[in-house]
Amino acid sequence: MRILGIDPGVATIGFGVLDTDGFRHKLVKCGVISTPAHTSLASRLEQIYNDLLDLIEIFKPDVASIEELFFNTNLTTGIAVAHGRGVILLACQKAGLKIYEYTPLQVKQAVVGYGRAEKAQVMDMVKRICQLKAAPKPDDAADAVALALCHARSSTSLLYRGENEECSTI
Numbered sequence: 001m002r003i004l005g006i007d008p009g010v011a012t013i014g015f016g017v018l019d020t021d022g023f024r025h026k027l028v029k030c031g032v033i034s035t036p037a038h039t040s041l042a043s044r045l046e047q048i049y050n051d052l053l054d055l056i057e058i059f060k061p062d063v064a065s066i067e068e069l070f071f072n073t074n075l076t077t078g079i080a081v082a083h084g085r086g087v088i089l090l091a092c093q094k095a096g097l098k099i100y101e102y103t104p105l106q107v108k109q110a111v112v113g114y115g116r117a118e119k120a121q122v123m124d125m126v127k128r129i130c131q132l133k134a135a136p137k138p139d140d141a142a143d144a145v146a147l148a149l150c151h152a153r154s155s156t157s158l159l160y161r162g163e164n165e166e167c168s169t170i
Helices: 041-059 075-094 104-111 119-129 139-154
Strands: 002-007 012-020 025-034 063-067 098-102
Touching: 002 041, 002 075, 002 139, 012 041, 012 139, 025 041, 025 139, 041 075, 063 075, 063 139, 075 098, 098 104, 098 139, 104 119, 104 139, 119 139
Parallel strands: 002 063, 063 098
Antiparallel strands: 002 012, 012 025
């Protein structure tokens, strides 16, 4: 399975493409989509949409793993990120990808084994699991790889039975 992990944003959107057989994980490519500052939100959203469709066309992922938004203190930034996330969801939907959404807590739990792990712990585990010499840079790209790993690990759970089936413990 090929997974496209996406860390939403407006200025910088992390992406990670991961191949997995459920047990071994190989990082294919990671990086960021960057939009220029001092341009209109509409222009930035259009660039995100077009660049994401290009990535999907180039790497042909089977699914997308996208971070759910967590609002902390800066509501204005959160609203802009929500706009970006909406465009990301639209691009993945239009491309026919099955979309899975995970909270930061779920990502940390799947990658590190502890939902309150520090960012450095997540980066180190991404490096180890993917057998990389160093953690992906910048942080947005590493976060996107962690999202892809989260889905890779979650999709092999006994609770995950398939596309149209409910979760089960059997």
